[in-house]
Amino acid sequence: MNGNDLDFFIKELWEPSLSPNTEVPPMLRDSGSFVISKVYPVELSVWLEYGADIGFFDKLRAKALLKDEAEVLALCRAALPKELQERIAPQRWIPPTVNERSHAIFRHQMLMTSELMGDRGANAFLGILLAYTNDEWADVISADKMWLGSLELVCGGFGRVLAHLDSVRSFPPKTVEDNELRNMLCEIQTPRLGLDSASRVLRYFEFAGAVLAQYELPLEKIDVERVIVREMHRTLSGWPRVIRTVFETPKIDAEECWQVFMGKRAESRSNARTRLKTLP
Amino acid sequence: MQGMRRLESIAGFYKSYALIPESEPAQTAIVFVHGFAGSPTGTWLDFHGLTEEYAEDYPWWKNATLFFYAYNSTGRAIHVNAARLRSFLDAILISPAAEGHEARLAERKSAEGAWKYKKLLLVGHSEGAVVIRRMILDKMEALERRGRQQAEEGTQLVRWVDENAVGDLILESHVLLFAPACAGTNFSGVLGFAHGVSRFFSAIASAFLVRNELLKGSPILEGLQFGTESAFRQHPKVSALPATILFGTKDQVVYTDKYACDEIVEPYAEGHDHFSVCKPSYIYRRPLEFVKP
Numbered sequence: 137m138n139g140n141d142l143d144f145f146i147k148e149l150w151e152p153s154l155s156p157n158t159e160v161p162p163m164l165r166d167s168g169s170f171v172i173s174k175v176y177p178v179e180l181s182v183w184l185e186y187g188a189d190i191g192f193f194d195k196l197r198a199k200a201l202l203k204d205e206a207e208v209l210a211l212c213r214a215a216l217p218k219e220l221q222e223r224i225a226p227q228r229w230i231p232p233t234v235n236e237r238s239h240a241i242f243r244h245q246m247l248m249t250s251e252l253m254g255d256r257g258a259n260a261f262l263g264i265l266l267a268y269t270n271d272e273w274a275d276v277i278s279a280d281k282m283w284l285g286s287l288e289l290v291c292g293g294f295g296r297v298l299a300h301l302d303s304v305r306s307f308p309p310k311t312v313e314d315n316e317l318r319n320m321l322c323e324i325q326t327p328r329l330g331l332d333s334a335s336r337v338l339r340y341f342e343f344a345g346a347v348l349a350q351y352e353l354p355l356e357k358i359d360v361e362r363v364i365v366r367e368m369h370r371t372l373s374g375w376p377r378v379i380r381t382v383f384e385t386p387k388i389d390a391e392e393c394w395q396v397f398m399g400k401r402a403e404s405r406s407n408a409r410t411r412l413k414t415l416p
Numbered sequence: 417m418q419g420m421r422r423l424e425s426i427a428g429f430y431k432s433y434a435l436i437p438e439s440e441p442a443q444t445a446i447v448f449v450h451g452f453a454g455s456p457t458g459t460w461l462d463f464h465g466l467t468e469e470y471a472e473d474y475p476w477w478k479n480a481t482l483f484f485y486a487y488n489s490t491g492r493a494i495h496v497n498a499a500r501l502r503s504f505l506d507a508i509l510i511s512p513a514a515e516g517h518e519a520r521l522a523e524r525k526s527a528e529g530a531w532k533y534k535k536l537l538l539v540g541h542s543e544g545a546v547v548i549r550r551m552i553l554d555k556m557e558a559l560e561r562r563g564r565q566q567a568e569e570g571t572q573l574v575r576w577v578d579e580n581a582v583g584d585l586i587l588e589s590h591v592l593l594f595a596p597a598c599a600g601t602n603f604s605g606v607l608g609f610a611h612g613v614s615r616f617f618s619a620i621a622s623a624f625l626v627r628n629e630l631l632k633g634s635p636i637l638e639g640l641q642f643g644t645e646s647a648f649r650q651h652p653k654v655s656a657l658p659a660t661i662l663f664g665t666k667d668q669v670v671y672t673d674k675y676a677c678d679e680i681v682e683p684y685a686e687g688h689d690h691f692s693v694c695k696p697s698y699i700y701r702r703p704l705e706f707v708k709p
């Protein structure tokens with residue numbers, strides 16, 4: 137443990153999440169800011185507690201920080217839908233045997249989170265994913281509906297979120313304790329990423345189908361759609377989890393994902409025949 | 417296991433950071449530059465932890481400060497990113513307290529003794545490799561311009577550039593590249609991207625300009641190759657011009673090629689694709705061996 141790591145956390149993660157985010161474009165402010173200014177601060181308070189528990193952060197300073205910001209955090213928490221309030225909370229846990237590897241794992245996951253949440257597109261995608269009603273969501277992915285946001289920005293963010301999921305999943309645990317810690321840290325992020333809800337997970341596949349409907353795939357497409365869905369399914373269903381009774385782990389059925397992907401692709405495509413582009 | 421390095425953000429360079437060893441001052445700086453749609457931590461995955469854990473096996477990592485550089489790889493031109501990388505290197509490598517710092521920055525030249533480190537490794541992945549090489553060539557061209565301004569020509573100019581390159585940490589750096597995009601990318605190779613599905617969507621959303629710059633035969637890539645090879649022929653002692661390269665056997669995203677002055681190390685990383693080639697793990701330690709002064 138050293139004080140610099142807490143300073144880094146405060147500067148790169150904590151303070152940006154508690155300051156109003158002017159980076160989010162106006163048309164996305166409702167959705168993007170929901171994640172960055174409501175969900176994320178509450179989640180970061182859990183990171184702070186866990187980091188102090190394993191000795192990565194200075195315990196006294198972490199506690200003081202939580203105390204100083206208690207009022208703001210309470211407001212953020214109160215603004216969350218009820219199910220999110222329950223899901224983003226420190227769980228009762230026994231910190232695993234702590235060693236330097238534990239600290240390396242914590243540092244790595246913290247950096248990954250910082251990078252993802254510093255990305256405008258990722259915030260936009262996660263905001264839409266979490267906050268939009270079904271009708272609003274349909275406007276985003278339907279080619280025949282007017283929508284004031286930027287699909288390009290959201291698509292870039294979608295790519296960033298998938299990259300994040302894949303990198304976290306690929307991070308190599310060495311021991312059972314490592315694995316447990318990594319899973320706990322993933323569990324903190326699960327609500328923000330929409331991975332605790334089957335309908336949100338299916339939105340990932342709907343979005344991919346709708347985006348790909350805008351493009352003509354080259355000859356090798358015979359396999360490409362299946363490869364994309366298979367890779368996405370592997371990434372999303374492989375997200376590390378801690379098995380607990382409070383949460384229902386959504387069943388992510390590959391066939392259903394495929395149907396949703398292709399359904400949205402066909403629907404969007406028939407509505408967008410005149411706008412087909414060629415893949416880069 | 418070596419003690420953990422401490423984390424520090426880099427002022428003025430959003431999401432870039434340093435990992436600084438306990439045993440300050442470090443002798444070596446290792447700068448990591450991610451590729452297209454990558455990120456500093458996601459691209460290099462566990463270089464952070466494994467260099468600490470295996471410090472006994474790979475001792476050159478012990479006394480090194482690691483810098484992870486972040487930049488807009490999908491929306492900014494290569495030349496713009498190269499200039500910004502240069503500013504980043506100035507910010508982290510040159511001691512601000514050194515006499516004449518501002519003047520040297522203005523001249524884009526650093527006097528010997530002003531550098532914070534003795535050795536520099538520049539490590540790039542994919543587009544990051546192109547950005548590094550463009551930055552080095554820009555520096556060589558700037559040096560040559562300064563030589564001309566001092567009325568040097570012909571062999572005199574070559575000698576002047578060689579003399580002035582000595583002691584410049586960046587021009588004396590070692591360049592190590594994972595799956596460089598220097599010979600061009602194959603963005604239409606959808607299947608190659610589909611296995612790195614996140615990049616596939618990032619590519620769709622990226623600026624046409626950046627994608628086009630990275631296509632085989634683009635003026636940016638051709639100019640860079642011609643310029644680097646010519647500079648190396650004239651200045652073979654400038655160690656930053658040639659690169660050492662590692663490709664994976666399953667790369668379907670970039671053309672597996674090199675400049676005349678480069679070396680591709682063998683064997684190729686068996687079973688690794690464009691994205692996994694630069695990510696060390698417990699069973700794939702090759703990247704830890706490859707990045708070596």
